[in-house]
Amino acid sequence: MDKGGPNTTTGRQAGDDPIRVMLVDDSAVVRGLITRMIEAETDIDVVASVGNGQLAVSGLARADADVVVLDIEMPVMDGLTALPKLLEIDPDVKVIMASTLTLRNAEVSIRALQAGAADYVPKPTATRDLSGGNDFRRELIEKIRSLGGARRKARAGRPSRRATPRTLLPKLPPKPIVLRAASTMSVDVLAIGSSTGGPQALLSLLRGIGPNLRVPTFITQHMPATFTAVLADHIARTTGLACAEAKDGEIAMAGRTYLAPGNFHMVIERKGVNVVVRLDSGPPENYCRPSVDPMLRSLARAYGGRVLTAILTGMGSDGLVGGRAVAAAGGTVIAQDEATSVVWGMPGAVATDGICSAVLPLSQIAPFVTKMIGRAR
Structure with a gap:
């Protein structure tokens, strides 16, 4: 099972501080397809690619990932077993469970969400659907961006293993919240x-x-x-x-x-x-x-x-x-x-x-x- 190192895709600048993703799936083909999807985005990097949950647990500290895309069914250590171990290493890491649309996997995914996974993404059942699945690609990239941004906010102000120019940029002031009066009518x-x-x-x-x-x-x-x-x-x-x-x-x-x-x-x-x-x-x-x-x-x-x-x-x-x-x-x-x-x-x-x-x-x-x-x- 392979483990990738830092991405070196051209066209990115050192100060861009892309969202860092670890892929965990026992299929090297699936990992390769997802890696190519992610590498087409200038603000996301695949920093590790591993074939089971045990390798993910041992490699998370070194990878310093913001988001982990975690398969459910894998040899050595499955996704549900690996999930609490990953969160113990880094409580702020955002884990996206990836599973095919079966009743068993749906039940496992719900259990994983209750155990601390941030979200899930349904994988197409066939490799050809995965490689050509625009809906899957859009959903996965959108969730990585959204959860990666949330992870950055959660770590704001905490010591980090890396420092980049992006962390020094001034933040925009939050939009003000103006409340309106609640209805006085009965709720039906x-x-x-x-x-x-x-x-x-x-x-x-x-x-x-x-x-x-x-x-x-x-x-x-x-x-x-x-x-x-x-x-x-x-x-x-x-x-x-x-x-x-x-x-x-x-x-x-x-x-x-x-x-x-x-x-x-x-x-x-x-x-x-x-x-x-x-x-x-x-x-x-x-x-x-x-x-x-x-x-x-x-x-x-x-x-x-x-x-x-x-x-x-x-x-x-x-x-x-x-x-x-x-x-x-x-x-x-x-x-x-x-x-x-x-x-x-x-x-x-x-x-x-x-x-x-x-x-x-x-x-x-x-x-x-x-x-x-x-x-x-």
Whole structure:
């Protein structure tokens, strides 16, 4: 199994301080394909390429990687075994689990996210799909950039094994957060949007709310189909909530939690006295299907100002357009704060747009939600 050294791709300047990536996969072919994808980007370097978890653990300190792309099924030491050892060596390193879309791998990936992995990326099942997979390439590069940036922020101010000119550049001042008043109307529905770091945050939030939630809850988490089924089962088992993947045409019921299934937008329609769930296979929004925005737009139409929306950790800005619709209808939008988010993309977008009524640490969101829902009931 090979181990690569520092990248020397031409066209990069010494002061650019690219994001440093370690690849861990038992297939040298897969590592080679991913390396070529990454080397096409001027701001990312592959600093190590190894064939099993044991080599990753022994090499992490030397590689000083920002992001580790970690396969699940490998000889000698698999990804789930290696994960806690990598985090013990460097608690700030961002680990992206890479797995094919099987039920077993989905279950293992959810366990890995609960154990501290930052995100996952589904690998195409065939090498030819991997080499020509523009969707896989885009998703992987986007997650490496986002998580690598988050890792740099986490290490800001701490002693580092390397110093580069980029660390000396002045930081732009953060955008100000201006809060709006929360709705005084009773809350009839809870909506949650999340992406990178979302499964961990969802489980924490829903455990804090508890099983006696008296309104329907709709969740859109960016995940493929096999993963959302496993996540819904984990939510039900660990929180006591009645949670399942949403089904097209079912009537929304108080106390039930509906998770958007992978590859479908979840939207809500009012039919007389009932609210009906619809699954939409229309074009992706924000490169995602399911996407948070269509869910929130439909909830604003169906419930008006009686919507409470929480935007949790995730990269990108999905939820911003839908959050604006909720706010315009008189509903309440809250966001997870930057300090407790794996990536402050989605919550940061709504927090700095002036539509939020609160920006809170993850541990404080459940009490806020419980108080809002119970206030007028």
